[in-house]
Amino acid sequence: MVRSDVRIDLNAGEIRKLLYGPVGPVVRFVRSVARKVRTRAVLTCPVDTGRLRSAHREEVGIRVGQVYGFVENTVEYAAAVHDGSAAHVIRPRRPGGFLRFQAGGQVVFTTLVNHPGTRAQPWLRESMEEVARSEGFRLVRR
Secondary structure (H helix, E strand, O other), X not given: OOOOOOOOOOOHHHHHHHHHOOOOHHHHHHHHHXXXXXXXXXXXXXXXXXXXXXXXXXXXXXXXXXXXXXXXXXXXXXXXXXXOEOOEEEOOOOOOOOEEEEEXXXXXXXXXXXXXXXXXXXXXHHHHHHHHHHOOOOOOOO
């Protein structure tokens, strides 16, 4: 009979540094994925003035022993572009006021506009899904 005794000493501090340290492989991997998602989002973002495209930001960190990363867009209308909007009525801000806009080269004054809504353009979600698949993640829809 052959017997082998092995002793493994784990240094908790070194393991923690490896997993959660700012240059550890886990944090580097999450940072790499977040950067790829942000880059893809910037490339696929709908552009009118460029403000939406320039407002993407990424963050990677460690909270309560968990490494996290996210990409967001901080422009106030980003959700309306990303998720779309339902048909809705637009009214003046002040009671008794008017809305003023141009239509067909004519200036129009009115007290009410029936907005048809906008279709969703989910560039950020699609970017995340594309990068996640290429990095080997399995996506589960809820």
